[in-house]
Amino acid sequence: MSLKIKNAIKILQEHDLLVSSSISDEKLELTHISYNSRENQKDGIFFCKGNNFKAEYLNQAIDNGVRLYVSEQEYSQKVDRLIVKNASKALSLLSAEFFGNPQNDLFIVAFTGTKGKTTTSYFLYDILKRSYPKQVGLFSTVDRIVGSEPSDKFKSDLTTPESMELFRDMRRCVDNGIKYLVMEVSSQAYKKNRVYGLTFDIGGFLNITPDHIGPNEHPTYADYLNCKKQLMINSKVNIINRQTNDYDTVYEAAKQTSSDADIYRFAKGSVEDADFIIQSKESNLNDSVFTFTARSTKAKAIQEQDECTYRLGLVGDFNELNAAAAIIAAKKMGIKNEIIEQSLKSAFVPGRMEHINTKSHGTIFVDYAHNYASMNALLGFLKREYPQSKIKVVVGSPGDKGVSRREGFAKVLTELADYAILTTDDPGFENPADICKQIDDKIDHQKVQIKTILDRKEAIRNMIESSTNGDIIVLAAKGNDAYQKTKGVDVPYPSDPVVAKKILKDIEG
Numbered sequence: 057m058s059l060k061i062k063n064a065i066k067i068l069q070e071h072d073l074l075v076s077s078s079i080s081d082e083k084l085e086l087t088h089i090s091y092n093s094r095e096n097q098k099d100g101i102f103f104c105k106g107n108n109f110k111a112e113y114l115n116q117a118i119d120n121g122v123r124l125y126v127s128e129q130e131y132s133q134k135v136d137r138l139i140v141k142n143a144s145k146a147l148s149l150l151s152a153e154f155f156g157n158p159q160n161d162l163f164i165v166a167f168t169g170t171k172g173k174t175t176t177s178y179f180l181y182d183i184l185k186r187s188y189p190k191q192v193g194l195f196s197t198v199d200r201i202v203g204s205e206p207s208d209k210f211k212s213d214l215t216t217p218e219s220m221e222l223f224r225d226m227r228r229c230v231d232n233g234i235k236y237l238v239m240e241v242s243s244q245a246y247k248k249n250r251v252y253g254l255t256f257d258i259g260g261f262l263n264i265t266p267d268h269i270g271p272n273e274h275p276t277y278a279d280y281l282n283c284k285k286q287l288m289i290n291s292k293v294n295i296i297n298r299q300t301n302d303y304d305t306v307y308e309a310a311k312q313t314s315s316d317a318d319i320y321r322f323a324k325g326s327v328e329d330a331d332f333i334i335q336s337k338e339s340n341l342n343d344s345v346f347t348f349t350a351r352s353t354k355a356k357a358i359q360e361q362d363e364c365t366y367r368l369g370l371v372g373d374f375n376e377l378n379a380a381a382a383i384i385a386a387k388k389m390g391i392k393n394e395i396i397e398q399s400l401k402s403a404f405v406p407g408r409m410e411h412i413n414t415k416s417h418g419t420i421f422v423d424y425a426h427n428y429a430s431m432n433a434l435l436g437f438l439k440r441e442y443p444q445s446k447i448k449v450v451v452g453s454p455g456d457k458g459v460s461r462r463e464g465f466a467k468v469l470t471e472l473a474d475y476a477i478l479t480t481d482d483p484g485f486e487n488p489a490d491i492c493k494q495i496d497d498k499i500d501h502q503k504v505q506i507k508t509i510l511d512r513k514e515a516i517r518n519m520i521e522s523s524t525n526g527d528i529i530v531l532a533a534k535g536n537d538a539y540q541k542t543k544g545v546d547v548p549y550p551s552d553p554v555v556a557k558k559i560l561k562d563i564e565g
């Protein structure tokens with residue numbers, strides 16, 4: 057992989073990003089790309105970007121062999137440089153070029169939404185994989201899959217990777233024979249220009265509720281919405297939840313770059329101008345059944361018959377909505393309905409509505425719900441479906457971020473739970489006992505019984521041991537995370553499903 061300096065200058069000029077250039081050799085071709093000064097930079101291009109960038113990092117990069125740097129200011133005259141208006145945009149454009157524009161060889165489907173990105177991406181990934189084995193990649197919060205060998209699957213650090221890693225991993229996909237890529241696009245990805253310059257073949261907008269607002273993420277809800285809607289502006293075909301908050305804004309964004317015929321709107325129940333309607337039919341602890349009806353004009357006819365019925369191996373009415381978005385994308389890509397049906401029936405998403413049946417201690421759900429909106433959707437669903445059952449929750453809230461989640465948990469537990477054990481979840485540099493107390497202080501103890509057990513494994517054991525058949529236990533917010541982020545260290549933790557199964561083995565055999 058390499059980048060010719062001539063091409064870099066041309067690309068930056070085309071995007072009106074170049075302020076000035078100081079180049080000693082017009083024929084320069086760079087064979088390394090980096091934004092981390094600690095790496096070997098031989099014959100490399102280095103990007104000075106980020107809120108916490110320091111001039112000393114560039115000096116270190118120069119010592120490590122950098123030939124040229126890209127920056128919004130002139131930090132040094134020791135090596136060639138391109139001064140740009142926006143370094144993160146430049147990083148994205150030049151990374152694409154460095155890695156040989158792999159995006160052009162991929163059909164890319166992206167989903168955004170405050171909730172449901174991972175679930176929907178896994179649904180579509182599995183559907184596509186059944187049609188095109190070895191040709192589908194996945195960039196999700198949980199896993200990044202760039203090929204079909206075990207070594208091509210690894211844990212993600214971000215929902216949407218930094219642009220350089222994004223294009224690097226797209227290149228790996230293409231080199232491994234992948235033709236279809238399903239990915240999550242977070243609002244931060246647009247805020248930080250990680251997907252700058254990229255056009256998606258299909259973009260799906262699942263929902264938006266206030267979240268990720270704070271000093272390190274979005275200053276306001278308006279900023280959050282503005283970033284999220286960019287996916288619609290940058291997608292050729294748009295799939296939109298007709299019932300999302302701020303629908304008009306999202307739809308207008310889609311219309312900026314797509315004709316009405318390329319915008320597919322889905323909804324639950326009867327909504328006047330939705331193209332696809334889903335209706336819940338029934339659900340049990342193992343799956344849910346729903347119908348999917350096309351109310352389409354000819355231009356949007358993407359299915360053979362007007363109404364299809366699906367079983368979904370992941371309960372939750374919210375998951376039916378996620379499935380609707382995946383179904384539309386799959387059908388738009390020409391996937392046969394029987395494949396979609398088979399795939400959804402056995403759908404599995406790590407740490408999302410994983411359920412464990414016990415012999416005599418109720419039914420356990422492990423779910424990643426980690427804010428008010430998702431916990432409200434989850435507990436609301438369980439309460440409607442299992443009105444006779446006691447809803448019992450083990451939950452904690454992380455330290456150092458998302459402080460408003462604590463009040464959110466207190467509210468939702470008060471409204472919808474019968475019993476909860478507060479526990480530890482990624483305390484960071486905070487004291488987990490203080491976090492639990494902050495949740496506890498806002499709870500109405502007349503409405504829900506609360507206990508605090510800081511050791512998460514013990515909390516789960518206590519909950520399971522004190523439950524009986526008919527009870528619904530929810531192990532919330534941690535999904536299948538195999539660590540507890542504690543004082544800057546990822547302390548290994550077996551994960552909630554593993555802990556629950558081990559306890560059941562101990563007590564039920």
Ligand SMILES: CC(=O)N[C@H]1[C@@H](OP(=O)(O)OP(=O)(O)OC[C@H]2O[C@@H](n3ccc(=O)[nH]c3=O)[C@H](O)[C@@H]2O)O[C@H](CO)[C@@H](O)[C@@H]1O[C@H](C)C(=O)N[C@@H](C)C(=O)N[C@H](CCC(=O)O)C(=O)O
Binds near residue numbers: 109272
């Ligand atoms: C706020 C934010 O998005 N920060 C991301 C961003 O950091 P940044 O560009 O501001 O860089 P920085 O951390 O200020 O560091 C400055 C620069 O100095 C460099 N450096 C640093 C030290 C050194 O010795 N030498 C050196 O060269 C660093 O490599 C970096 O390029 O770019 C980094 C990668 O280049 C990311 O790792 C980092 O994500 C942080 C860790 C993060 O947690 N982000 C979260 C908020 C996030 O993005 N979350 C969303 C999901 C949220 C949702 O669900 O909507 C996600 O997509 O994951």
Ligand SMILES: Nc1ncnc2c1ncn2[C@@H]1O[C@H](COP(=O)(O)OP(=O)(O)OP(=O)(O)O)[C@@H](O)[C@H]1O
Binds near residue numbers: 176434
């Ligand atoms: N469409 C939805 N609406 C509301 N809640 C949902 C929806 N889909 C999933 N959830 C809830 O949110 C949790 C997280 O789901 P998922 O991981 O798919 O979303 P995400 O958008 O990737 O989340 P995050 O950005 O927090 O990683 C689930 O465990 C479930 O409780």
